[in-house]
Amino acid sequence: MTNGEVTTLADKIKDLRAEKRIGIRELGRMVDVSGMHISNLEKGKSAPSPELVRKLAAALETDVDELLHLADLVDPEAVNVIQNNPFAVPAFLRSAKNLTPEQWAELQKQVEKMSEESQK
């Protein structure tokens, strides 16, 4: 169904619905909004809340971060981390701004390891 890279949330939702054969009103019911709301999202006439994007990602079994990115939204959980660490996180992000994708992946592994150790 997907031709090339999908660049809008509207197209991504349409493609995933087609792929999984979920009806427009059916998807609305799965995420507790009207079919008209989904229709408007797919026409790019309205923007979803982060909470709705989470529900859409779950219903369509897709990556929530990709949907949030397409919706120009930041995961509220990530916003919380920044707000709870108002100095450390911005400083960390500034120092990491030139990292390569591979270095980001390596860094994430390290952070996950540290998180696991701190929970022991």
Next chain:
Amino acid sequence: MARSYRHPNMTSNAFSIEFPELSDDHIEASARQLLSDFSEFSGSSVSTPISVESIAEHFLGYEIEISDEGLFADPDYLGGIIFASNVIQVNASVESNEGRYNFTIAHEIGHHVLHRQIYLEASAENASNILCRDTNDKPLIEQQADRFAAALLMPQQAVSEAVSAIPRPSKLKTPRAVRGYAATVTKVGSMGNVSNTAMVNRLIDLGYLSEASYQRGTSHDFSRRARPSFRGTLWRLLTRYRRRLK
């Protein structure tokens, strides 16, 4: 015999198209064929309740738009189809009404199956116009699309099997009794996505109910309320009543 139909488009360049009359058998067969094709597409047998949303979107490739804007600010316009851009529009006002929502989409699918080819051939320059389903007007092609919608949502075989599976009440003389019987057929036949009125009409169309008995009962309701002075007035009232219920 062909009849001329001036469709209720919103633009000033309305035009007339000759649509042929179609027999009920032809329309029934067209609905059966679509279900058969959809079954092949799905890779499994299709059973009731029929997902007309899936047929429209995933099999026929239509985009369904649910809207309350423009033409659809008027709740009398239930739906429409734009052949040129493969769009089926549904009035948001019917979205929460299970029967009306499904019947509206099935009706537009009926236009696709029965009228699209003729429409596009006759109106190459006007293909962006919309055929609309409204609550008040029933020209020939609207009646045909209604019959198709009924045949699609309530397949003859499914209705027949449900009717055979339940004991038929000895008396079906009042609208209430008729509606109760239709509700049982709907439940037994797993056709919960249609309205009770649609099932009553389907049972009449398929000959399982006598139209006369239903009308007699309904007329009685009206005669008590409206006291029509002559039969013609009564018939018009009855027709309007049935349309409102649809």
